[in-house]
Amino acid sequence: MKKLICSLLTLSLALLALTASSAQEDTDIERLRAADVNADGMINILDLVVIASHFGETSTADQPLNTDVNGDGNVNILDLVLVASHLGETVRPPVAFVSVDPAIDTEITVNDPITLTFDNPPEDVTVSEGVATITDNTVTIVGPFTPGTLELTITWADGSQTLNYSVRQPADFVSADPESDAEITTNDTIILTFDHPPENVTVSEGVATISDNT
Secondary structure, three states, X not given: OHHHXXXXXXXXXXXXXXXXXXXXXOOOHHHHHHHOOOOOOEOOHHHHHXXXXXXXXXXXXXXXXXXXXXXXXXXXXXXXXXXXXXXXXXXXXXXXXXXXXXOOOOEEEOOOOEEEEEOOOOOOOEEOOOEEEEEOOEEEEEOOOOOEEEEEEEEEOOEEEEEEEEEEOOOOEEEEEOOOOOOOOOOXXXXXXXXXXXXXXXXXXXXXXXXXXX
């Protein structure tokens, strides 16, 4: 058995010289992950040994074998050659979305940041709205976002996630009439003006009525 494994490894390495010249510079990540048979993040002789030890076995849809690297249903020399063509390459782990803050389907303001957390640092990140900044396992997206319904899609090398929010324009205080610290009577009306219509207004004294920006 040892002689057979050594012979197969030698043959696959010899065939490597024939396949290396045709290898693309940008190898598909799924192919690299398939070639990393023992999933240790490095394609090396250990992966070849695992394949050789299962040589001749058949992979099925019900019982797929990761040693069937090329997915043709058979563990054979073709799988060895495919792995040998990527010897020495490293394989990054897949990146999955974990959480987002603020939570999806909540209300945010036009300038609120949106922070997504992943289980590993994402690559090739694009967003449909705003500007994304990557720091380790997090992606922060900043606007300003357009008031109304926001459907933001973030895409990375391993997937995509759509985030839905209701965006409102924050209302900043502009002025008060009468001015603060002025003298008023018990029945005087106090009018406050904002730059945008305020929402969820409460007052500690009196009754508030909202009309546009006042």
